[in-house]
Amino acid sequence: METMLTRLRFSFFLVFVFTFYDLSSSFSPIDNYLVNSGASLDSTVDNRRFISDSSDSSNSHHLSSPETFSLCAGTLLPGLPQIYHTARVFKAPSKYVFDVKDPGMHMVRLHFHQFSSSKLNLRDSQFHVLVNGLVALTNFSGGNLVGPKVREYLLCVHSEKLEITFVPAERSKFAFVNAIEVISAPQDLILETAQSVNGDKVKPFEGLNQQAFEVVHRVTVGGAKVTPFNDTLWRTWVPDDDYMKSTEGSTRVYFAGRIKYQTHGASREVGPDNVYNSARLIQSKNASIPNVNLTWEFPVMEGYKYLVRMHFCDIASISLGLLFFNVYVNGHLAYKDFDPSAVTNYLLASPIYADFVIDADHSGFVSVSVGPSSKSMAYAVDAILNGVEIMKMNNSVGSLDGELPAESVLKCWPRRSAGILLPLIALVCLLLSLSAIIHRRNTNKVDSVPWSKLPVDVPEVSPKQGKQQLSSRV
Numbered sequence: 001m002e003t004m005l006t007r008l009r010f011s012f013f014l015v016f017v018f019t020f021y022d023l024s025s026s027f028s029p030i031d032n033y034l035v036n037s038g039a040s041l042d043s044t045v046d047n048r049r050f051i052s053d054s055s056d057s058s059n060s061h062h063l064s065s066p067e068t069f070s071l072c073a074g075t076l077l078p079g080l081p082q083i084y085h086t087a088r089v090f091k092a093p094s095k096y097v098f099d100v101k102d103p104g105m106h107m108v109r110l111h112f113h114q115f116s117s118s119k120l121n122l123r124d125s126q127f128h129v130l131v132n133g134l135v136a137l138t139n140f141s142g143g144n145l146v147g148p149k150v151r152e153y154l155l156c157v158h159s160e161k162l163e164i165t166f167v168p169a170e171r172s173k174f175a176f177v178n179a180i181e182v183i184s185a186p187q188d189l190i191l192e193t194a195q196s197v198n199g200d201k202v203k204p205f206e207g208l209n210q211q212a213f214e215v216v217h218r219v220t221v222g223g224a225k226v227t228p229f230n231d232t233l234w235r236t237w238v239p240d241d242d243y244m245k246s247t248e249g250s251t252r253v254y255f256a257g258r259i260k261y262q263t264h265g266a267s268r269e270v271g272p273d274n275v276y277n278s279a280r281l282i283q284s285k286n287a288s289i290p291n292v293n294l295t296w297e298f299p300v301m302e303g304y305k306y307l308v309r310m311h312f313c314d315i316a317s318i319s320l321g322l323l324f325f326n327v328y329v330n331g332h333l334a335y336k337d338f339d340p341s342a343v344t345n346y347l348l349a350s351p352i353y354a355d356f357v358i359d360a361d362h363s364g365f366v367s368v369s370v371g372p373s374s375k376s377m378a379y380a381v382d383a384i385l386n387g388v389e390i391m392k393m394n395n396s397v398g399s400l401d402g403e404l405p406a407e408s409v410l411k412c413w414p415r416r417s418a419g420i421l422l423p424l425i426a427l428v429c430l431l432l433s434l435s436a437i438i439h440r441r442n443t444n445k446v447d448s449v450p451w452s453k454l455p456v457d458v459p460e461v462s463p464k465q466g467k468q469q470l471s472s473r474v
């Protein structure tokens with residue numbers, strides 16, 4: 001048994017989701033900044049209070065901006081959270097600065113909702129966003145949004161400050177944001193090691209928790225949408241229907257019992273009950289094993305590494321030791337004959353997750369699959385999946401959106417308009433010329449005054465003596 005567990009640890013990086021379910025215990029982040037940008041009053045969303053960023057409302061953060069103003073939506077949409085009814089608009093590079101009391105991994109969420117008012121249409125925006133020197137967005141445009149959009153990032157913060165900088169792409173453009181969240185994350189949300197899958201090679205990937213991530217997809221498999229109100233880290237998990245390559249052979253399952261989080265490991269914030277109590281599975285209903293895999297495809301951007309997190313919780317088996325299946329990432333076998341019960345200390349309904357690092361290829365998709373293995377049994381569950389997360393990793397220049405580092409993005413902002421600069425230079429040159437002419441005329445007038453002898457009480461100094469006196473002063 002010990003040999004089996006050792007092999008599992010080395011060949012497949014599974015993280016236990018532990019700590020028994022307790023309604024009285026909930027995650028309470030040390031750094032917890034919720035900003036209602038552009039608003040004069042605070043707003044409450046899902047029992048969370050977003051603080052107005054007006055200068056006299058709070059000292060929890062500092063806004064530095066040479067040109068900014070608040071904007072209110074011309075038409076308020078019913079049912080839309082209050083934070084999307086206002087926005088902070090920036091006409092020049094500007095930044096929010098947050099104090100960091102808890103160094104380590106932090107979650108940063110930026111809320112955007114393009115609306116129009118009599119003063120401005122947010123669809124006309126175009127800007128870049130930097131987070132502590134990380135390029136989060138380049139040439140972002142509100143016109144590309146349909147309804148509210150939340151961009152979520154995970155990054156390790158070692159400094160005492162976290163800065164979020166907004167840079168308009170051009171002087172004719174502007175930047176905006178509706179709300180901001182800066183939250184210290186649980187220490188076990190991103191651990192140090194994952195498994196790198198490159199073709200048929202699977203090997204450890206070290207230093208994962210020192211990378212920066214953008215959450216691209218967060219999906220609950222087989223279940224309904226999970227809202228921030230039902231997630232202890234205030235995340236949104238969308239249904240998997242739009243990502244399944246084919247539903248043939250799959251069965252949905254729902255679980256009404258208690259999810260058994262275990263001790264000595266990751267917290268339950270890794271995945272909420274509402275993700276683990278539903279799943280899709282492959283089930284053998286007769287003596288034959290179904291010859292089918294369940295596959296999900298997620299659109300991604302080529303040229304980046306991605307963290308693929310797969311969530312498993314056996315809520316369907318009637319007994320231990322009956323579920324064996326294979327796990328595939330981008331079509332490559334990532335784990336063979338996986339037995340969840342061997343990893344969960346032989347408990348059913350006990351959640352685990354697996355982290356893989358892969359390179360996005362030219363296809364523009366990342367795929368994950370589960371399917372029967374050579375150890376699958378008749379009349380039993382032959383594969384299961386409860387949730388998937390796809391996170392883009394920063395590239396070599398510290399960017400999650402493009403090939404330019406933060407320094408180059410900041411230099412894109414035009415310091416001065418050339419059309420105004422040239423006339424100013426010409427005017428300065430003209431003034432200097434006039435000043436020189438006037439000075440020359442005054443000098444000529446002084447030279448025409450008759451020479452006067454020095455007073456007799458001032459001793460005469462020879463050139464040689466004067467040189468000696470200057471040298472002695474030096």
